[in-house]
Amino acid sequence: MPIAKVNGVEIEFEPGMTVLQVAELAGEEIPRFCYHERLSIAGNCRMCLVEVKPGPPKPQASCALPAADKQEIFTNTPMVKKAREGVMEFLLINHPLDCPICDQGGECDLQDEAMGYGRDDSRYVENKRAVEEKFMGPLIKTTMTRCIQCTRCVRFATEIAGVSDLGLIGRGEDAEITTYLEQAVASELSGNLADICPVGALTHKPWAFNYRPWELKKTESVDVMDALGSAIRVDARGPEVMRILPRVNEAINEEWLADKSRYAVDGLMRQRLDRPYVRVGGKLVEATWAQAFAAVAGKIKATAPDRIGVIAGDLSAAEEMKAALDLFTALGVKSIDCRQDGSALHPKWGRESYLFNSTIQGIEDADAIMLIGTNPRIEAPLVNARIRKRWIRGDVLVGVVGEQADLTFPYTYLGAGVDSLKRFVDHGPIQKEKPIFILGAGAFARPDGAAILAMAAEAAGSMGLVKDGWNGFNVLHTAASRVGGLDMGFVPAEGGKTALQMVEKGGADVLFLLGADEIDLGQTDAFVIYMGSHGDAGAHRADVVLPGAAYTEKPGLYVNTEGRTQMAERAIFPKGEAKEDWTILRALSDELGARLPYDTIEQLRDKLITDHPTFGQIDYAPGHASAAAFDLMAVGEKGETTDAPFVSPVKDFYLTNPIARASRTMAECSSLHAGASKMAAE
């Protein structure tokens, strides 16, 4: 390996690294504005100047300079300091002095670097230039006068998000970042623009002027808006979550976050269930906990267990599902289901049959990708970003069976439905090392889902997706709670009904919903008990409402689509009289005379982990570890299929769960998006 000297200290580095990376390796921090680890190198801000020997006797931009063997790098000489001070002064010629009213204040790269390299006064008397504001949609607020033309945003939009909506036009003093047509940035990842902008030119519009970064309490947690479980940081002030930002997790979200996960936070403050309700004479009236429990317990005791149904929703944590499972199983209830979308996945076919086995990071190794009945762009934007990242590197086949949507990268369209999938059943091994299937809910969440699952598994077997050291059979879930539910067996017992059967007319006499809002309750004539955080479809139909906590208000375990168990933390407290969901079930179990054997969340987790050991492996995704034991032929049930095309169950990316539906920001995005796609169709 080549060796360079950084400030006189020798350091070994990988060939191909830049001088900046080598200096970082040696522990030297290099100031930078345009350089970003995950974007291409632009080299236009000149803040990263260093001195290199051998080389011309002038400072060099370290981010764009490949490091060479036996190079000497100096990052702290007077020349370097002077050069950086000069760059900083140039940058500040036209930068407004509006830090006191700038939302980036306190977390601004320019502010920070100015502490080290800024002059204490200005030598300029000329007017500063002014740049017109640009419209970038409801999520990104622009103050383009602050822009320092680092072009990070342009590079992010074209490289990661895959939309060519942003560009730099003009030269010299007239250079401007613009969306060309004053249109919203058409990406599900647009919030990241504000994150990567080193100054306050791009900030978060929904949160504008609402907080200062230093007054927020930061809690590291896990996102539940999709099934990926992206790492997030919940920033709260008092009882309100002010914002959600991504944390770095290379295995899942790198350092990006989808817009829904980020901007649905205002939904946490609206439509909240903050007290129990009981339906009296056809109307829901406020009640005390005791009254609500009495109503629930009376009804459940008076009903035969096989007429009771329990459905878990998309945002439930493992704790409350476990509590519900234990409680209702003890009562003899068989109709228990966590698959409110009617999907056919079932734990009896092995854990691998419902996991994203290649892991999300594994997408980067894949050399052939087939998307079946899924539109990852709206179901899991960060998976889509990974596929795009893989596609940019080249030499990969991407095929789609299902909807022909714009995925931000080109692909081979293989057909719309079952017939196209059937062609692959006896396809034979393909000449690729690491092929993967990504199977979406569009394929398995339908009446013939089990048959399609069997067909896909057979195709996967024939094409050689599962082998030693590789498991390319991937299921992409759409709900944060689903894998956890399947892992603990939150599915109908022998003779029990599935979620869709329970909500049919006469399907059950009592329905207990754990935040299940996406299931159609129009037909059921049951007595509905709804436990959840938001007043949505479920609460409207309910006969008893038990107010629970949203995901920022309770600690909880969530298992993501890869089978990775992650722990979410409480950032704020539940609203009003609401309680953490598992405690409600614990209290109810007392009323029902079937006391659950745990009083603290630790005891509950102990029981959960003893019963289902996979929950004990925090942050571990099995990946291909069990590929050898995975029998593809056993997955699904062969049977009749219809030729209906695969359609993604996510109709509107911005409105998939009760929190997002309560959010004004999401409503605005959704209507804008609907308008834009209508315009495109015309």
Add this chain to the structure above:
Amino acid sequence: MFIKRIFTWWNGATFGALLTIAQRGRYVGEDDFGSKYYEAKTIRDGDAGRRRRWVIYKGYAEPSKVPAEWHGWLHHTFVEPPTVAPLKVRAFETEHLPNLTGTRFAWRPRGSLTRGGHRPAATGDYEAWKPE
């Protein structure tokens, strides 16, 4: 009543104060609330080189009962007491009002439970769901 005078200082002046004022003081005047003001006849060591001035409250001892003109004199801001050099009362001035904290008339912000508990919306408030 007598017991209270001995053991408390807020139900009128204490006997010590009355004694000192009777010995050393000269009566100066009385304000609208009936409190009486005195000034020392001599300057002693420890008086900071000026004549001490006293007030004996009528009823409950409460410093905010001292009106502005006497307050100034008492704190040596004015040389002459208002009996000699009255302050000019301007049209916009209102009557002196002692501090009402702790009384029934104390100020309670909107949102205080004693005023109905209705406060304007603030950050951190959530919107509760209401059926129908």
